[in-house]
Amino acid sequence: xxxxxxxxxxxxxxxxxxxxxxxxxxxxxxxxxxxxxxxxxxxxxxxxxxxxxxxxxxxxxxxxxxxxxxxxxxxxxxxxxxxxxxxxxxxxxxxxxxxxxxxxxxxxxxxxxxxxxxxxxxxxxxxxxxxxxxxxxxxxxxxxxxxxxxxxxxxxxxxxxxxx
Ligand code: RP5
Numbered sequence: 362x363x364x365x366x367x368x369x370x371x372x373x374x375x376x377x378x379x380x381x382x383x384x385x386x387x388x389x390x391x392x393x394x395x396x397x398x399x400x401x402x403x404x405x406x407x408x409x410x411x412x413x414x415x416x417x418x419x420x421x422x423x424x425x426x427x428x429x430x431x432x433x434x435x436x437x438x439x440x441x442x443x444x445x446x447x448x449x450x451x452x453x454x455x456x457x458x459x460x461x462x463x464x465x466x467x468x469x470x471x472x473x474x475x476x477x478x479x480x481x482x483x484x485x486x487x488x489x490x491x492x493x494x495x496x497x498x499x500x501x502x503x504x505x506x507x508x509x510x511x512x513x514x515x516x517x518x519x520x521x522x523x524x525x
Pocket of ligand 1: 370371424
């Protein structure tokens with residue numbers, strides 16, 4: 362199976378990356394992890410994206426906070442789909458990163474997740490990979506039905522407690 366790359370703009374973004382990694386591992390999706398910054402290591406970030414496809418990477422998850430240009434800067438160098446995660450860690454609570462990630466100019470798309478949305482980024486990456494991987498698709502469907510069962514169980518418990 363092709364890999365997912367999880368890229369964070371700073372080591373301080375690691376807690377968000379770990380949410381994505383945990384989810385990828387639970388689905389047995391192969392991944393690699395790097396710290397690359399659009400601003401502090403622009404040449405290395407560009408080179409990573411230039412070579413991503415040739416290195417067997419099918420989806421890139423890019424996590425960045427503040428003036429979050431990482432996802433867009435990577436997207437400028439590859440047609441490998443980029444999933445951007447805006448990181449919360451700023452005085453503006455992540456709204457800065459959210460808008461920087463989501464407001465890409467026409468022609469260079471980035472799929473923007475919620476602020477700190479590591480889990481959904483991994484699931485979305487897995488959904489992309491599952492287009493050509495029936496086994497992964499089955500795992501994702503099982504995850505959905507497990508989720509449904511769990512919510513219905515909570516509903517039963519709460520209904521029994523309050524609806525007398
Ligand atoms: C962004 O600036 C990083 O992605 C991080 O979220 C934020 C702060 O970086 P550090 O100052 O913690 O390295 O580029």
